[in-house]
Amino acid sequence: MKLPDPVSYAVPAFVLLVLAEMLVAWARDRKRYEPKDTLTSLALGTGSTVAGVLTGGFAYAIALWFWQFRLFEIGYAWYWFVVAFVLDDLAYYVFHRSAHRVRWFWASHVIHHSSQHYNLSTALRQTWTGFFSLSFLFRLPLAIIGFPPAMLLFVGGINLIYQFWIHTEVIGRMPRWFEAVMNTPSHHRVHHATNPRYLDSNYAGVFIVWDRMLGTFVPERDDDRPRYGIVRNLGSFNLLWAAFHEWIGIARDLWSAPWRAKLGYLVMPPGWSHDGSRDTSETIKARWRERQEKT
Amino acid sequence: MNWVQLGGSVVAILVLAGIARMLRLGESRIASAADARRIAEESLAGFEARHAIVGTDGCAALVAGNGTIAVLKRHGAQVAVRRLTPPLRVREAVEGVTVETGERLFGAVTLLGVLPVDVQTLEAPLTLM
Numbered sequence: 001m002k003l004p005d006p007v008s009y010a011v012p013a014f015v016l017l018v019l020a021e022m023l024v025a026w027a028r029d030r031k032r033y034e035p036k037d038t039l040t041s042l043a044l045g046t047g048s049t050v051a052g053v054l055t056g057g058f059a060y061a062i063a064l065w066f067w068q069f070r071l072f073e074i075g076y077a078w079y080w081f082v083v084a085f086v087l088d089d090l091a092y093y094v095f096h097r098s099a100h101r102v103r104w105f106w107a108s109h110v111i112h113h114s115s116q117h118y119n120l121s122t123a124l125r126q127t128w129t130g131f132f133s134l135s136f137l138f139r140l141p142l143a144i145i146g147f148p149p150a151m152l153l154f155v156g157g158i159n160l161i162y163q164f165w166i167h168t169e170v171i172g173r174m175p176r177w178f179e180a181v182m183n184t185p186s187h188h189r190v191h192h193a194t195n196p197r198y199l200d201s202n203y204a205g206v207f208i209v210w211d212r213m214l215g216t217f218v219p220e221r222d223d224d225r226p227r228y229g230i231v232r233n234l235g236s237f238n239l240l241w242a243a244f245h246e247w248i249g250i251a252r253d254l255w256s257a258p259w260r261a262k263l264g265y266l267v268m269p270p271g272w273s274h275d276g277s278r279d280t281s282e283t284i285k286a287r288w289r290e291r292q293e294k295t
Numbered sequence: 296m297n298w299v300q301l302g303g304s305v306v307a308i309l310v311l312a313g314i315a316r317m318l319r320l321g322e323s324r325i326a327s328a329a330d331a332r333r334i335a336e337e338s339l340a341g342f343e344a345r346h347a348i349v350g351t352d353g354c355a356a357l358v359a360g361n362g363t364i365a366v367l368k369r370h371g372a373q374v375a376v377r378r379l380t381p382p383l384r385v386r387e388a389v390e391g392v393t394v395e396t397g398e399r400l401f402g403a404v405t406l407l408g409v410l411p412v413d414v415q416t417l418e419a420p421l422t423l424m
Binding site: 049117194227228291 | 319320373
C-alpha cells in the first residue's frame with residue numbers, strides 16, 4: 001500500500017510557523033532568534049532531508065527484509081495505525097534515551113541539541129548521520145511484530161510533525177490534563193536544557209507518559225529557567241562542524257585511547273573518559289548537588 | 296523530495312534568515328561583570344566565579360574562578376564559554392586584547408577596551424598558586 005509522506009505536506013506550515021514565531025520574538029524578546037543560528041538550523045534540516053532521501057531506501061529495504069519474518073499479519077485498518085503510532089512512539093523513546101546515553105548514537109543526535117536557542121527552527125535542526133549511526137534498528141522490532149514498513153514510515157512522519165510545535169518558548173504550559181499525557185513545549189524545554197537538574201530527562205516524542213512510567217520525567221520549574229544547548233557549546237555556526245563534531249571527537253579518542261578503553265568511547269555515555277578527566281551528566285549533577293547542599 | 300522541493304526549501308531558508316536579520320533579531324551583550332560571573336558558573340560545572348572583566352562592547356569577558364579562568368564570547372544572542380588554565384595566551388589587539396582558546400572553530404576571543412595588564416591582574420592570584 002502506498003501512503004503519502006506527511007512531512008512533505010507539513011513543510012509549508014513549518015515555514016509559516018517559524019515566520020510567525022519570529023514576529024512574536026521581534027515583539028517580545030529579540031534574543032529568541034539569531035539569524036546565523038536560524039540559517040544553520042534550517043540548512044541542517046535541509047541536509048538531513050537530503051541524507052534521508054539518499055539513505056532512506058536502504059533503511060526501508062532492511063525493514064522490508066525483516067518484515068518477511070513477521071510474527072503476525074497486520075493489515076491497514078485504521079486501528080492498526082493507532083496501535084502502530086503508540087508503539088512507534090515507545091520505540092522512539094527507547095531510541096531517544098539511547099541517543100543521549102550511548103555516545104555512538106549521541107554523535108548523530110547531538111546536532112539537534114547543538115543550538116543555544118530554542119525555537120521552531122531548532123526543531124528542524126536534524127541529523128545527517130542517522131542511517132550511519134544505525135538508528136533505524138530501533139524500529140525494526142515493530143516490523144518483526146508485523147507492522148508494514150509503509151505504515152511505520154507514515155506514523156513516524158506524524159510523530160515528527162507532532163514534535164515540531166513543542167520546540168518553542170512562546171507557549172508556557174498547556175492544560176493540566178494535556179501536560180499529564182502528552183509531550184509539550186514545557187516538557188521538551190526541559191529535555192533541551194543544560195541545567196544540571198534537567199540533564200538526561202524527558203525523552204518522549206509524543207506521549208510523556210513513557211518518561212513518567214520509566215523514571216526519566218522532570219518537570220519544568222519557574223525558578224530554574226532552561227538554558228539550552230549542549231554541555232560544551234560549539235561556539236561556532238559552522239555547518240559541517242555542527243554536523244560532524246562528535247564523530248570527529250570519537251575518531252580522535254579512538255586513535256589516542258589505550259586499547260582496553262577504545263570500546264568505552266563508543267558505547268559509554270557522552271563525556272565518559274577512561275581516566276575520568278571529563279564531565280558526564282552524572283558528574284555535573286553530583287557537583288551541582290554538592291553545591292546546592294553547601295548554600 | 297524532488298528538485299522543486301529542494302529548491303523551494305533553499306529559497307525558504309534564505310528568506311527566513313533574511314527576515315530574521317531584517318527584524319534585527321539576536322542582538323544581545325554581556326551586560327556586566329556580575330552577568331559574566333553568573334554565565335560562567337552556569338556554563339561550567341563546579342566553577343566558582345570571582346573577579347571578571349568585560350569588553351566594552353559586551354561581546355566578550357574573562358572570569359577568574361577556582362583555579363581556572365572562564366573565557367566568554369557572545370555567540371549569536373547567547374554566550375559560549377570555555378574553561379582555560381592560566382597563564383592565558385594573550386596578545387595585544389587594535390583596541391584591546393585577544394585571548395587564544397586553542398580551538399580553531401571556537402576561535403580567539405577579543406576583549407575591546409581591555410589591556411594586557413588587566414588580564415595579568417585577573418590571573419595573578421591563580422598563577423601564584
